[in-house]
Amino acid sequence: MRTYDQTNMAIIAANRFGYGLRAGDDLAPEQAKIWLKQGLMAPMFDKQLPSTTNMMATIAKNRMEKRRLKDDAQQLDSDKKRYPRQQHLAFLEHQFNSLIHAEHTIQWRLLAFFANHFSVTAQNDLMWVLAPALERDAIAPNLLGTFEALLLAVIKHPAMLIYLNNERSFGPNSKLGRRGKGMNENLAREILELHTLGVDGGYSQTDVIELAKAITGWSVANPVKENSAGFRFRDKGHEPGQRQLLGATYRQTGQSQGEAMLTTLARHPATRHHLCVKLARHFIADEPSEILVREMEEAWLQSGGAIKQVMLALIDSAESWKPARQKFKTPHEFVFSSLRLLQPPTIATKRLASALKQLGQQPHKAGSPAGYPDTEADWLGAKALMTRIDWATLAAGRYRRNADELMQTALADSASERTYNKVIRAESRAQATTLLLLSPEFQRR
Amino acid sequence: MDRRRFIKLSGASLMLWPTAPVWSQMPSPNQPNTGKKLIWVLLRGALDSLHTIVPSTDSSYRQHRPKIANDLLTSALPLSADFALHPALQNLYSWYQAKQFLPIVAVGSGYDARSHFDGQDFLEAGLGHIDHDSGWLARAVNSHQSQGLAVSQTTPIAFRSSEQATTWYPSRFRQTKQDTYAALLDLYQESPSLLAQLEEGLATQQLLRDSGTASSGKANFKELTEACGTLMSAENGPDCAMLELGGWDTHNNQANRLNRQLTELDQGLAALKASLGSQWQQTVVMVSTEFGRTVRENGTAGTDHGTGSCMLLAGGAINGGRVLGTWPGLKAEQLYQGRDLKPTSMTFRWWATLLAQHWGLSEKQLAAVLPGSQKYAIELVRGG
Numbered sequence A: 001m002r003t004y005d006q007t008n009m010a011i012i013a014a015n016r017f018g019y020g021l022r023a024g025d026d027l028a029p030e031q032a033k034i035w036l037k038q039g040l041m042a043p044m045f046d047k048q049l050p051s052t053t054n055m056m057a058t059i060a061k062n063r064m065e066k067r068r069l070k071d072d073a074q075q076l077d078s079d080k081k082r083y084p085r086q087q088h089l090a091f092l093e094h095q096f097n098s099l100i101h102a103e104h105t106i107q108w109r110l111l112a113f114f115a116n117h118f119s120v121t122a123q124n125d126l127m128w129v130l131a132p133a134l135e136r137d138a139i140a141p142n143l144l145g146t147f148e149a150l151l152l153a154v155i156k157h158p159a160m161l162i163y164l165n166n167e168r169s170f171g172p173n174s175k176l177g178r179r180g181k182g183m184n185e186n187l188a189r190e191i192l193e194l195h196t197l198g199v200d201g202g203y204s205q206t207d208v209i210e211l212a213k214a215i216t217g218w219s220v221a222n223p224v225k226e227n228s229a230g231f232r233f234r235d236k237g238h239e240p241g242q243r244q245l246l247g248a249t250y251r252q253t254g255q256s257q258g259e260a261m262l263t264t265l266a267r268h269p270a271t272r273h274h275l276c277v278k279l280a281r282h283f284i285a286d287e288p289s290e291i292l293v294r295e296m297e298e299a300w301l302q303s304g305g306a307i308k309q310v311m312l313a314l315i316d317s318a319e320s321w322k323p324a325r326q327k328f329k330t331p332h333e334f335v336f337s338s339l340r341l342l343q344p345p346t347i348a349t350k351r352l353a354s355a356l357k358q359l360g361q362q363p364h365k366a367g368s369p370a371g372y373p374d375t376e377a378d379w380l381g382a383k384a385l386m387t388r389i390d391w392a393t394l395a396a397g398r399y400r401r402n403a404d405e406l407m408q409t410a411l412a413d414s415a416s417e418r419t420y421n422k423v424i425r426a427e428s429r430a431q432a433t434t435l436l437l438l439s440p441e442f443q444r445r
Numbered sequence B: 001m002d003r004r005r006f007i008k009l010s011g012a013s014l015m016l017w018p019t020a021p022v023w024s025q026m027p028s029p030n031q032p033n034t035g036k037k038l039i040w041v042l043l044r045g046a047l048d049s050l051h052t053i054v055p056s057t058d059s060s061y062r063q064h065r066p067k068i069a070n071d072l073l074t075s076a077l078p079l080s081a082d083f084a085l086h087p088a089l090q091n092l093y094s095w096y097q098a099k100q101f102l103p104i105v106a107v108g109s110g111y112d113a114r115s116h117f118d119g120q121d122f123l124e125a126g127l128g129h130i131d132h133d134s135g136w137l138a139r140a141v142n143s144h145q146s147q148g149l150a151v152s153q154t155t156p157i158a159f160r161s162s163e164q165a166t167t168w169y170p171s172r173f174r175q176t177k178q179d180t181y182a183a184l185l186d187l188y189q190e191s192p193s194l195l196a197q198l199e200e201g202l203a204t205q206q207l208l209r210d211s212g213t214a215s216s217g218k219a220n221f222k223e224l225t226e227a228c229g230t231l232m233s234a235e236n237g238p239d240c241a242m243l244e245l246g247g248w249d250t251h252n253n254q255a256n257r258l259n260r261q262l263t264e265l266d267q268g269l270a271a272l273k274a275s276l277g278s279q280w281q282q283t284v285v286m287v288s289t290e291f292g293r294t295v296r297e298n299g300t301a302g303t304d305h306g307t308g309s310c311m312l313l314a315g316g317a318i319n320g321g322r323v324l325g326t327w328p329g330l331k332a333e334q335l336y337q338g339r340d341l342k343p344t345s346m347t348f349r350w351w352a353t354l355l356a357q358h359w360g361l362s363e364k365q366l367a368a369v370l371p372g373s374q375k376y377a378i379e380l381v382r383g384g
Helices: A009-017 A029-038 A052-071 A078-101 A106-117 A125-142 A147-156 A158-163 A186-195 A205-214 A255-267 A269-283 A290-303 A307-316 A331-342 A349-358 A382-398 A403-414 A417-424 A429-438 B003-012 B059-064 B070-075 B090-097 B116-125 B136-144 B178-187 B192-211 B221-233 B254-282 B347-359 B363-369
Strands: A218-220 A231-233 A243-245 A248-250 B037-043 B053-055 B083-085 B101-108 B148-151 B165-168 B240-245 B283-289 B309-314
Touching: A009 A029, A009 A403, A029 A307, A052 A078, A052 A125, A078 A106, A078 A125, A078 A331, A078 A349, A106 A125, A106 A269, A106 A307, A125 A147, A125 A158, A147 A158, A147 A186, A147 A255, A158 A218, A186 A205, A186 A255, A205 A243, A205 A255, A243 A255, A248 A255, A255 A269, A269 A290, A269 A307, A290 A307, A331 A349, A331 A382, A331 A403, A331 A429, A349 A382, A382 A429, A382 B165, A382 B178, A382 B192, A403 A417, A403 A429, A417 A429, A417 B178, A429 B178, B037 B116, B037 B221, B037 B254, B037 B347, B053 B101, B059 B070, B083 B090, B083 B101, B090 B101, B090 B254, B090 B309, B101 B347, B136 B148, B136 B165, B136 B240, B136 B347, B136 B363, B148 B221, B165 B192, B178 B192, B192 B221, B221 B240, B221 B254, B240 B254, B254 B283, B283 B347, B309 B347, B347 B363
Parallel strands: B037 B240, B037 B283, B148 B165, B148 B240
Antiparallel strands: A218 A231, A243 A248, B053 B083, B101 B309, B283 B309
């Protein structure tokens, strides 16, 4: 007689905080919390991947060449045309490998959370390379530091400045402004609405404009003319004068004015609450309990917004270990937890990226600075499920595995009688694996 | 037919699956299906109405938009004495001549902040406040006892709270084998939410297979509208649908971006008309966006988030060929908060008017679908 037990902490830890266990993994339940904490390290990116400066310079050169060739009615050669997508795929390949094969994945889940919190979309050649570069350059190194440091690094990264049109936003009374270059409030609004205070965080339209003015001149170096790439403060485009934000006066001049505002916003109670609720919603439940959020906010307050301390509070909270599976996996979580279980010998990066697209969560393609949604209502739809079924059928058919062993790894004793019997009695090994991946227990975590 | 019997049968031959699509399983409506179609297109990202229905005689317009207005004023297609249409909207223009296109200017939903996401949620709820669990189209199909279709991976807020709505979206993956579906139906017996979505997904798939609609799997707007029309014009097809099109958040380079976007919208709507065939005569298409954009262009040849926008109505049932809406003017003192087009009429009230005239909803029904939104006394629908 098999036992039915949903309280196995190893299963909860691996699925709720990471991308699940790999075929053959054997994690002792009493080690689960320690094991999770060991995983809280900065995700490592392959040192072979080209630097952001290098990629931006290559794209700038290719753009110039393209313009020259166009005058002679010629086209850029296909290698140069493909360059942005190929660099993007190189990043994805590296990341997919870590997600599928690494022992620890909690740090990759946290990276994905913040990459989505600071969502940028690959909408042109430059953004295809900058979107993954943002994760490597700005998010990963600050992932377990303070939110303040993370926020500053992200906002100053060319990916964010270009995506939200700040690189050419110049104050009306600045030198550049008086020559007809203007301002826009896109980045400032999203900082307030999405990145820090949240839409109900108590700011006004005036605050949006004041922040927008304070970050005028926050721009990106021209890799050809200025012989460098990355953040460049353009004093000539900065709106002169003191500013007011949320009732406080900022008398700084130049770049430090915007920095001071971002620091205030990062430390604001509304930001703390917004981020803690969002983290709890991502890891634990669509409607996280107030106790859990309070415990996380307390850790934030004690540590000055140290993300690692907030994550430790999350891991230590009793609220995080309830047996009920309260989250429906996003397509991203579903695909990578499936592949960790299946352990494919090789990964076809392009095909996998295309599968994620079909499932509704193409990497770096959220199409909005709000990023992808994060609740069951957003992901469990008729068509979404049908697409998931098709993908699971393909994946299970491609990598034939012993489904009852996989079920033991993935669910241990938490499989219901019905799921257990359906998997064991499936008509083929491929179908058994398909049913395991699509079972309610595997689709929820 | 009950589910367990279906599963038994399906073991023998699922290809002979007798279960009809979700919308034909509904209890038969009190009123006979009149076949009157209602389609809502939501433009996510805030369409700049001033760059679409151009106020060609408002002298302030050119002053507010030195970079982006000039070319447009030359090329826009004349509608009424005071308004002209963006030249990319060629099909809509020909419908205007045929009195099947009716733009309404200076419309607002009542949402008065400037967040896309909240603004869209507010619009989809149709309640005057944000509610993520109840949408206006869901309440409309519940009230009218008709069936709804969201061309989307998952149910958008507008269709939440109705058992009578389903979703459809193209997929490029190979079809899963029928016996896997049968096994999944059994596997989900104790998981109601998964089971419900699977049953709907299967029903829709069956309907598409029956109608022979093959999808190339590339989800551009034109293909989505085409498939939507095919599904709606099938026998017992849904009579209400929602389509979405993003890409309207033009903070920079607006003129070029809107050329592309409006072309896509125009061609998509033409494909919808073509695939609806003769049903077009009984169709109302409503195009909305969450809010408008700033009247003044910004420093990057674009516009920022604003308030008032426009509503576009089209279809064989529409009494068109005119521009509606009271124009608030574009002088500095006429602008909302000194920056935006001031709304002079309410989105939800226009919807209420359409639901009353096209679907014959009573005052009582309207109060449940769009609470607090009185209909306007103006004929939008032919003979409505």
